[in-house]
Amino acid sequence: MSISFYVKNKKKFLGYEPVLNVESALSLLDKELNTYGTDGIDINDLLLSPLSKYQCLLVGAEEESARGFELSYDNKNKVYGVRIFTPSSREDWLLALKYIKALAKKMGTEIVNERGETFTVDNIEKFDYEPDILYGIKVITENIKSGESSNYIIFGTTRPVSFDEKMIDEINNSASPIDTFSRIVRDIQNLDAYSANQRFYQNEEDGRIMGAYTITESLRTIIPYKPSVEFHNSDMLKNDDIAFWNMGFVVINGDENDPNSYQGVGQLDYDDFIKKLPKEKYKFIDASYIMVEPLTKEEISNLLK
Structure with missing residues (x-):
């Protein structure tokens, strides 16, 4: 679910202006934008590549964006596209509308959204975005309350957010569901922690596939409480394809800035790891993910005993 806005490239005497490169596209506002x-x-x-080189880029502002917005260029129709996810945070919408205004001003063209509605640089920031956020929250609520799923996952700028009934009730029962939703998603994106990457390995002898995560000494890490194949890997693997899940551990022997100092020291069955991990060493950040506080060498050694 999303809403897209389109800005036509500026016409020249013969053809159109060259497509903005990524650096120029990120410099349209008086604030730093990131991909x-x-x-x-x-x-x-x-930064030096034209925007058209990429299918789309996820753009946002550090500590401000929750989900960001997608920026793209359609070579066939000669238009820039800005796509805002449903639901996005209030700050996502305000930033996207400000960006669309700057883009349209630079191109000297009007703005059209996917509904065929037309806007100008003078009125685009008055677009009524709140119904779209509320609709998105309603979809999440209905999915959870109907029992269709126990949790509902959306994707932010840096990590996913998993909602359950408790979290969605907090949003819906607040004075401002939009601002509560925005705060929850934004705060999770800005946690001072590393989100562990999901990896897979296949045993050459029996063909069984192992799913794995890794925790490194002294690094605060976000991992799922119960692992499953994440969305970005679901096109190649299903949960039933995974024979078992492991947690691997890496310690630092020497200079932390030297890659050669990082050494694997062992693995644990994932469920066993969660059972052995002291309760005070982690907390839930949403319905599915936990943040594990930095582990020392000694703590890692104790887990592996």
């Missing part, structure tokens, strides 16, 4: 989910791309290549 998310682009860690595997060389930053210089990213």
